[in-house]
Amino acid sequence: GENVEQHPSTLSVQEGDSAVIKCTYSDSASNYFPWYKQELGKGPQLIIDIRSNVGEKKDQRIAVTLNKTAKHFSLHITETQPEDSAVYFCAASWGNYGQNFVFGPGTRLSVLP
Amino acid sequence: GAGVSQTPSNKVTEKGKYVELRCDPISGHTALYWYRQSLGQGPEFLIYFQGTGAADDSGLPNDRFFAVRPEGSVSTLKIQRTERGDSAVYLCASSPSGSADTQYFGPGTRLTVL
Numbered sequence: 639g640e641n642v643e644q645h646p647s648t649l650s651v652q653e654g655d656s657a658v659i660k661c662t663y664s665d666s667a668s669n670y671f672p673w674y675k676q677e678l679g680k681g682p683q684l685i686i687d688i689r690s691n692v693g694e695k696k697d698q699r700i701a702v703t704l705n706k707t708a709k710h711f712s713l714h715i716t717e718t719q720p721e722d723s724a725v726y727f728c729a730a731s732w733g734n735y736g737q738n739f740v741f742g743p744g745t746r747l748s749v750l751p
Numbered sequence: 752g753a754g755v756s757q758t759p760s761n762k763v764t765e766k767g768k769y770v771e772l773r774c775d776p777i778s779g780h781t782a783l784y785w786y787r788q789s790l791g792q793g794p795e796f797l798i799y800f801q802g803t804g805a806a807d808d809s810g811l812p813n814d815r816f817f818a819v820r821p822e823g824s825v826s827t828l829k830i831q832r833t834e835r836g837d838s839a840v841y842l843c844a845s846s847p848s849g850s851a852d853t854q855y856f857g858p859g860t861r862l863t864v865l
Contacts, residue, residue, distance in 0.1 A: 670851035681844075681857050681858045681859050683856070687853065727793050727794070729793075735850040737782070737851070738799060740796070741793030741794050744792065
């Protein structure tokens with residue numbers, strides 16, 4: 639089955655700085671990689687995703703890069719703001735139809751004002 | 752439009768009791784997932800429905816756990832003879848098609864087994 643690792647487990651940055659979270663996966667057949675943001679007491683919310691046919695995707699301050707050869711993908715947040723503070727999870731699809739997701743253990747991001 | 756809703760938001764029960772957790776997916780979404788999230792960890796897959804049928808229940812930890820989706824919309828996760836180790840947040844997600852598609856999560860049900 640699929641295994642997803644995520645680093646770092648905690649990350650503190652100053653407001654305005656950039657934050658980078660990295661994930662690796664084991665199943666080369668995985669083809670869809672979403673990133674979720676989870677605030678305290680809430681369910682995970684999709685913030686960006688990428689499919690295996692592209693290497694990079696950007697949405698305003700958030701970008702994701704994918705290296706299929708190395709089987710790793712990264713989340714980049716620029717110009718961080720205090721409201722970016724949350725737990726971030728990466729995930730990789732797997733299964734015959736990519737129907738199941740395996741999540742990483744999460745990164746707790748703290749943006750210090 | 753309305754997102755995924757889950758009820759109850761919190762459930763406290765005693766060891767050995769039976770509990771039911773409900774999920775209302777986004778209207779029209781054919782795929783529905785249940786996950787379990789323990790403190791400080793990522794969501795852990797339990798079961799996946801495509802329509803009314805359980806397409807993959809390989810994540811259910813044992814036969815005390817069961818889920819249904821009789822009409823292809825609302826789903827109920829049922830846990831028999833609850834144990835303290837079942838305490839966690841149970842998350843439900845729905846997806847338009849289920850095939851490497853975006854999953855939309857509900858707020859979860861926090862289950863505490865005393």
